[in-house]
Amino acid sequence: MVNITIGKELEGLTTTTKNMAYSTLLLAVGLSLGSFLLLLIGVYIYFLWRRKGQKQCKEYVSTTTLPSCTTPILLTQRSRNGPDEIPFLLPPRLKSSPRKREREEKKMGGMELINTHRGSLTVESWYPVGTLREDLYWVPDVSDASPRPDRAVQLCFSVAFRHDNEQLLITLLHLSNFPACFHGNVTLAELRLLPDNRRRHQAKARCEGCNLEFNDSFVFQVSSVCVSQCVLSVCVLSVDQGGGRHTVGRVLFPLEGQLGEGGRLLWKDLETSYNNQFSELGEMQVSLNYCPSLQRLTVARLKARGLQSHTDTGVYFQVSLHIHSQLIKSQRTPVVSGEAEPDFSNKMTFKLRPSQVDKACLCLELFGQGPAPIGVVMLGPLMYARGPQLHHWTDMLNTPNELVKQWHGLGRPT
Template identity: 40%
Template sequence: MLLFGLSVYLLWRKRLTQALYRRLIPATPTIPRCTTPMLQTSQSSSYGSGDEKEEREYRGSVTVGSIWFPLGSIRPDLYQLPEELSEWALPDGSAVRLWFALRYQQEREQLVVSLLRATNLPVQCQGNVTLVKLQLLPSDDRRHRQAKARRKGCHPQFNDTFVFQVSNSCVDHCSLKMSMYTVDHQKKHHLVGQVMIPLRHSELKETAGKVQWRDLDNESDQPLSQNGDIQVTLNYNQSLHRLTVVVLRARGLQCCSVCAHVSLKIHTQVVRNKWTTVAKGNNPSFNERLTFRILPMQLDTACLTLQLQQPSTEEPVLLGIVVIGPFMYARGRELEHWNDMVSKPQELVRQWHPLGSADTVQELQ
């Protein structure tokens, strides 16, 4: 009798709860008063199609009985990109072209960069992975974004979107830098080219969301020197008293393995020596960052000496040397590189330098 009474009580509670839910939640959903219902049979497409089924593909909606309510619409024609390669304007000659779109959202203070694809890569890059590094300058060298191509070949596709936070007052003083690399089977990065795009409020409004293209600047077109060249990036942080030297790569060398020896000299005294790891090949890639401490008052009396050496069991063989510094030590491209480093503390100043012969060491000592 006790179990029977308990079962009857639970059944009564269940029916009472269901009846309560029916009163709280009506069977027919309520429609907000601000929404104007539109008859399904009287609405035609605003894009030139009167077919009701075709319109449903363009519009999102909710249907209540015989009445449907539109939730918004899209324009598929705004998102269509050329499918055939012939529809993308190919560059003349051996230039590499990069396709992208820029949009600046002023209310959010965000720069949206859509990286689409690249065309006309060199044939030797067909089997390599293609990367594009995006950087908003002036900024720290470590703050960059990277896109990887979805397929290999001479015309890789990216279809990636990146967001950079930049205030309205700083947009006109910034530039977008995009550098393209190919990665070989040894995981070495080889620079294909780069492009620098100055940002302007007026131009961003005119070209908002529109597909653009730029041809990359290929630094390898510069003539090689007799002893080879070395590519170096310099940056000086005055507040931290830190001089940063990034040894990127070298080219035109007549050796199998090489390392870079970087020394900081103040007046005639060498205060610090640093070495990179050994890289192989005639066009080795180092991509190593070396830092030195130097006071601002010492910039006019200091210089950097970079030597490329071939390791050996006894003494390393000197392959070439270059001195970068102020007017006291350097001229031409080396002097210009040093002055740009001092005058542009927020930028990474990169430059190719021709290597001098081993006889230059005797003149420097």
């Protein structure tokens, strides 16, 4: 009895397993057929889309017409891989009339037109692409320019302003009637755009003698609003064999009203200082240094020479720092007597912030026994000084790591 029951259960399990296997097989066959049908449908849709695109392209090519004045360079070209490739059309080229071709040949001085071959593409006529802007390539014409017949030291330079990119173009050309006492030295020219002394350029003369050549161009980036308020400063220096720098003279050229269309060629006299260094009151030597990081102005190595009197009774220097009309600090040296060239070896320091440098000035006064000064020298920026005094102050600001030494003629106190 038990064996009969077990046999029936085994027959039931075998039937169930067979049904599951048949179901799995039918499911796999159905999925395969469905995937194959989807693939066929996709291929059919692709060929329909491709045939439709080729038909539209053929209709476009057949209906496209070119102007009567043009001829196609290359018509449709088919690939060798298949008969139904999409055609393409290269751009047309203009055909010039015989009269126009004759005018072009006359304009080009009888030159043949350019023939450029690139495969089946042939270009047989000129195609203008634009014109050159002459103001960007302006070069000063110095063929007819010549200095005046007098013996003044004159500087030849050109000034041009490019409004598009806001650039001031300065070209140094010649320096005529150069003094003979500087012929053996190296001649430099320093360009600055005042009142901003931080931007400067330097040029070196290419030869020696009475007439010097520079032929150097420099660019200052300045806005068109501010350029009319600027002053071009060109300072001519002579450097001796020992490295000493001597100021020959300078040119101050205000730009207001001087910048028209194109450029200008100018001859300007140098405000010479080599023959004005000597003063009937005498001369003084001073060394200056300014350290922006320490905010410290140093005055050292004061000397005097050529004094006509007061040497027996004694002289001394009083150095005062002013900001505008306000006296900030005043110091004086010890009295030195009995010397033709008194030397004051002490050093003076003044507190001066970088923001106050363009507003400050130094007043150096030489005193004798009387209450009034014998002579005075004012050193400072363009607001207070000119010539060697201004150049000395500017050199001090440009070389913060060294003492800048220079002689100055004593002026009469006001």
